[in-house]
Amino acid sequence: MMALLDKLREQYGVRPVCSELHIAPSTYYHCQQQRHHPDKxxxxxxxxxxxxxxxxxxxxxxxxxxxxxxxxxxxxxxxxxxxxxxxxxxxxxxxxxxxxRGKKVRTTVSRKTVAAGDRVNRQFVAERPDQLWVADFTYVSTWQGFVYVAFIIDVFAGYIVGWWVSLSMETTFMLDALDVVAQ
Structure with missing residues (x-):
C-alpha cells in the first residue's frame, strides 16, 4: 500500500491519494518515518x-x-x-x-474380478520384430504436478522401443512418441 502511495504522491499529492484509499495521511507519514528510522x-x-x-x-x-x-x-x-x-x-x-511431502495419489481403481471383453477382435501376436507395435500412456506424479509418459512397445519382443514425456495429454504427445521410434 505504501509503495503505491510513494508512486502516486508525486503526481497527485498525499492527501488526495489517502482520501481515495480511505486512510489518514498521518498513517502514511507514520509508516514513512518508521521506514527511515527503524530504531524508533x-x-x-x-x-x-x-x-x-x-x-x-x-x-x-x-x-x-x-x-x-x-x-x-x-x-x-x-x-x-x-x-x-x-x-x-x-x-x-x-x-x-x-x-x-508428496502424498500417494490413487490413480487406478483395480477390479480384478471383472475382465474387459475383447470387443474389437484384437490380435496382439507378431511373428517378427517391428511387425506390430502397440502404444500406451500413463501419468506420473512429480513434485511439480503430473507428467504424461507415452510408450511404444514392440509386441514380438515385448520391450519398449520408444517413449515420450509431456506436460499435457494431447494427441501430439502420442504422435511424438511414434516419431521417436520412426527415426
Missing amino acids: RSAHAQRDDWLKREIQRVYDENHQVYGVRKVWRQLLREGIRVARCTVARLMAVMGLAGVL
Whole structure:
C-alpha cells in the first residue's frame, strides 16, 4: 500500500491519494518515518525484524526445505526463545514455506474380478520384430504436478522401443512418441 502511495504522491499529492484509499495521511507519514528510522519502531517490531533475519538464515542453511515446525525447533536449539505461532506468522509474511511431502495419489481403481471383453477382435501376436507395435500412456506424479509418459512397445519382443514425456495429454504427445521410434 505504501509503495503505491510513494508512486502516486508525486503526481497527485498525499492527501488526495489517502482520501481515495480511505486512510489518514498521518498513517502514511507514520509508516514513512518508521521506514527511515527503524530504531524508533516498537520493541515488538524490532524483534520481529531480528527474528525475520534469523528465520531466513535457518531456512537458507537448510536448503530452503524446512517448514515452520523445523525452523522453530532449530531456533530453540540455538537458544532463541520464540513461540511457534510467531515463526509461522513471520514465515507467512516473508513468503517462506517448507517442502511438502508428496502424498500417494490413487490413480487406478483395480477390479480384478471383472475382465474387459475383447470387443474389437484384437490380435496382439507378431511373428517378427517391428511387425506390430502397440502404444500406451500413463501419468506420473512429480513434485511439480503430473507428467504424461507415452510408450511404444514392440509386441514380438515385448520391450519398449520408444517413449515420450509431456506436460499435457494431447494427441501430439502420442504422435511424438511414434516419431521417436520412426527415426
